[in-house]
Amino acid sequence: MVTATQREEGTWYECEKCGLLFDDREDAAQHEENCDTDSPSYLQ
Ligand SMILES: [Zn+2]
Secondary structure: OOEEEEEOOEEEEEOOOOOOEEOOHHHHHHHHHHOOOOOOHHHO
């Protein structure tokens, strides 16, 4: 479940699994569906 986060810049959407922030709810939801916390290669 994507979490909405209020920031100065506006509302961000946070992936519950890895904490990655998105400025678009759809992007966040799509990421979260494919999020694999066992191999967060995009965090390197
Ligand atoms: Zn994620």
